[in-house]
Amino acid sequence: MEFVIRIGVSVVTKIGECSVSSLGHQLGYLYYYKSNIEKLETQAQDLKNAKERVKHLVENAKRKGEEIENHVQQWFSTVDVISEEVESFLKDKVHANTGCCSNGSSLNLVSRYRLGRKAKKMTQKVVEIKDSACSGNISYVPVLQSSFPNKGFMAFDTRNSTMMGIMNALVDVNVGTIGVYGMAGVGKTTLVKEVARRALEEKLYDDVALIVVSHTPDLVRIQQEIADKLGLVFHEISISARADRLRHRLRNEEKFLVILDDIWKELDLVDIGITFEDDQNGCKILMTSRFKDVLGNRMTVQKNFPVELLSENEAWDWFRKIVGDPLKNSDIQLLATQIVEExxxxxxxxxTVGHALKTESLSSWNDALRQLQRSNPTSIEGMNEKVYSRIKLSYDFLGSEEAKSLLLLCCLHKEDANIGIEDLLRFVVGWGLFQDVYKTDEARDRLQIIVEKLKARFLLLDGDYYETVKLHDIIRDVCISIASVDRHMYNIRSNDDLKERLNKKKLKDSTAISLLCENVDYLPERLECAKLHIFWMWKIRHLQIPDQFFEGTKELRILDLSYSYLRILPSSFCFLQNLQALCLRYCWLRDLTSIAELKNLEVLDLSRSSIEELPRQIGQLTHLRLLDLTSCSRLKVIEPNILSSLIHLEELYMKKSFSKWEAASLSELKNLVHLTTLHLEIANSNILPKDLFHDKLERFKLLIGNLSGWSDCGTSRMLKLINFTKNSLLEEHGLQRLLKRSKELYLDGLKGVENIVHELD
Structure with missing residues (x-):
């Protein structure tokens, strides 16, 4: 009894410590002891269930590639702690029912009070932790920094200067836009990926966005890809509204690089929303294109860098690295050197070729080389989709049919040929390629524009000599394929090739034939090509062209038989009434009487031929616009009234040619009122007719006086006066006007001539 009284006193003492207002609350710990324990157990289970739900949300977020918020992990830690506390507490709850009497009949009211109070407070804490599980997002979509693994990049010497220039431009505060240009497949994308990798590695930028633009730019996609990199979500639908949003977001960036790869035409960056403010010096736009003019002229990029072809040593080193061990075979190595050259x-x-062949047999290597040499390597794995398709896309994107036709005309030349611009001019005039062009000078201007366009797009390259162009071997191969499939224009490489095509009647629908193989030993009696416009056959030296050969080519417009031995022109020339251009350069000629049949001829090139007398029949070619007699060193006779009959002649070339001029024959040139180009040499200045040279001459190369040879710097207006003795003759012959317009002027041995140099300004 005394012990029970002590317990009661203790409880009363604890209760007495509480204020009257909280007395009922404190008594509740005793009265609701069991209920508090049960609530704690229930809430603890609910917390466990909540933890499982959050765990599932976390796993799902991770599968989506999302990052988990830090507070979620902290919440899990808090749950684990409280769960351990609850578990420990519930294990000890039995003590609340343990009495202090030896028979256990008396309850420990103090323990019940304490445990009831602790269960109540612990329950409140568990509820708070459980409820906090749903507050806020548990995960977020991270904005990942770009990664540019660039295994395909090799630090070639031909790339180092370009790479260095670009990296310097990236840190130049005065440069906001940078361009990289080069032909298809030259490695522009690989280069800018390496630039991006180095820029991030050196911490020049916080991030880089690389977007492929392509020949059909999708502005919505471009905007979205940049937005994804910035973590920007568009709520707008229209491109212009999205552009405003993107511009606004980009203002927050301090070090951000945008790379726009493979631009084909002018792209208005403002319309897309890709702009940086003047004070955002750490942000740049880097662009690549296979078209130099797109970056330089249309998009006014501040700094442009070319990507050149590899050197021969670099090409071989790279190929060797790709192929590896098979090159230890001497037979394969020999083939490999030729393949790399191709x-x-x-x-x-x-x-492409290296990876395709590195595991192949010797037979495959032989076959690949033959395909490359024959400009048809599409059977080599990857060549069609990785190489040819890219270049054909550049061709297709030209748009202009004139540009396409000119490029295909170039591919009819021999491999690695230096193609003269003036030679092309004669072909395009004869072909009638240009629309709304009626004069040779007009055609020359149009030709120059298109050539520059093709060069800017790396479909043509600068030649090895002045005013020449070349085709890269692979570009030429693609063009040959296009020409044959789309235009029925054929390059015939051998006698066997010619015979096979003729036997199988593969040339029946041809529009152009280029037969530039050495030593042609066979020609059919009659060439049946009713649609043929261009026929090009060189070096016919041991074979006479059959008389009936051209009877089936009545639509022929261009005929080139240069470098050939032609004793007599075939009688079937009379069927070539549509022929516009005839080229007989470097030909051994005996009889040109048949040329009179070519009534519509506009271009006649007899340069460096063996003619000794200008055929009288040439005077009947009244539609002739261009006559080239350059370096006809055997030419001694030009009968009267031949030149004066050429009333539509616009260009006459007689440099290093006929020199036995007389006053009467020179006077015939005055009748050529359409003449705009004249190359001429006259030994005796005293026979010059009055007003021989007029203001219409736009292009001239004149040597008057001692014919000591030409020193031609390639200018379009050259005048060389040697031992000229009368000042008055300058004005009388029109030379005074030419002096002032000359770009290249030689004056030597002048006597009785006043100082004229000060008048040239």
């Missing part, structure tokens, strides 16, 4: 130092071709 790839023309173009990286994409080297990579």
């Amino acid at each position: 790839c023309g130092c173009l990286p994409i071709a080297i990579v």
Whole structure:
């Protein structure tokens, strides 16, 4: 009894410590002891269930690639702690029912009070933790920094200066836009990926967005890809509204690089929303294109850098690295050197061919070389989709049919040929290629524009000599394929090839034939090509062209038989009434009487031929616009009234040719009122007719006086006066006007001539 009284006193003492207002609350710990324990157990289970739900949300977020918020992990830790506390507490709850009497009949009211109070407070804490599980997002979509693994990049010497220039431009505060240009497959994308990798590695930028633009730019996609990199979500639908949002977001960036790869035409960056403010010096736009003019002229990029072809040594080193051990076989190595040469130092071709052949047999290597040499390597794995398709896309994107036709005309030349611009002019005039062009000078201007366009797009390259162009081997191969399939224009490489095509009647629908193989030993009696416009056959030296050969080519417009031995022109020339251009350069000629049949001829090139007398029949070619007699060193006779009959002649070339001029024959040139180009040499200045040279001459190369040879710097207006003795003759013959317009002027041995140099300004 005394012990029970002590317990009661203790409880009363604890209760007495509480204020009257909380007395009922404190008594509740005793009265609701069991209920508090049960609530704690229930809430603890609910917390466990909540933890499982959050765990499932976390796992789902991770599967989506999302990052988990830090507070979620902290919440899990808090749950674990409280769960351990609850579990420990519930294990000890039995003590609340344990009495202090030896028979256990008396309850420990103090323990019940304490445990009831602790269960109540612990329950409140568990509820708070459980409820906090749903507050806020548990995960977020991270904005990942770009990664540019660039295994395909090799630090070639031909790339180092370009790479260095670009990296310097990236840190130049005065440069906001940078361009990289080069032909298809030369490695522009690989280069800018390496630039991006280095820029991030050196912490020049916080991030880089690389977007492929392509020949059909999708502005919505471009905007979205940049937005994704910035973590920007568009709520707008229209491109212009999205552009405003993107511009606004980009203002927050301090070090951000945008790379727009493979631009084909002018792209208005403002319309897309890709702009940086003047004070955002750490932000740049880097662009690549296969068209130099797109970056330089249309998009006014501040700094442009070319990507050149590899050197021959670099090409071989790379190919060797790709192929590896098979090159230890001496037979394969011999083939490999020729294959690399056929790839023309173009990286994409080297990579494609190297990977295609590295596990193949010797037979496959032989077959691949033959295909490359015959300009038809589409059977080599990857060549069609990785190489040819890229270049054909550049061709297709030209748009202009004139540009396409000119490029296909170039591919009819021999491999690695230096193609003269003036030679092309004669072909395009004869072909009638240009619309709304009626004069040779007009055609020359149009030709120059298109050539520059093709060069800017790397479909043509600068030649090895002045005013020449070349085709890269792979570009030429693609063009040959296009020409044959789309235009029925054929390159015939051998006698066997010619015989096979003729036997199988593969040339029946041809529009152009280029037969530039050495030593042609067979020609059919009659060439049946009713649609043929261009026929090009060189070096016919041991074979006479059959008389009936041209009877089936009545639509022929261009005929080139240069470098040939032609004793007599075939009688079937009379069927070539539509022929516009005839080229007989470097020909051994005996009889040109049949030329009179070519009534519609506009271009006649007899340069460097063996003619000794200008055929009288040429005077009947009244539609002739261009006559080239350059370096006809055997030419001694030009009968009267031949030149004066050429009333539509616009260009006359007689440099290093006929020199036995007389006053009467020179006077015939005055009748050529349409003449705009004149190359001429006259030994005796005293026979010059009055007003021989008029203001219409736009292009001239004149040597008057001592014919000591030409020193031609390639200018369009050259005048050389040697031992000229009368000042008055300058004005009388029109030379005074030409002096002032000359770009290249030689004056030597002048006597009785006043100082004229000060008048040239």
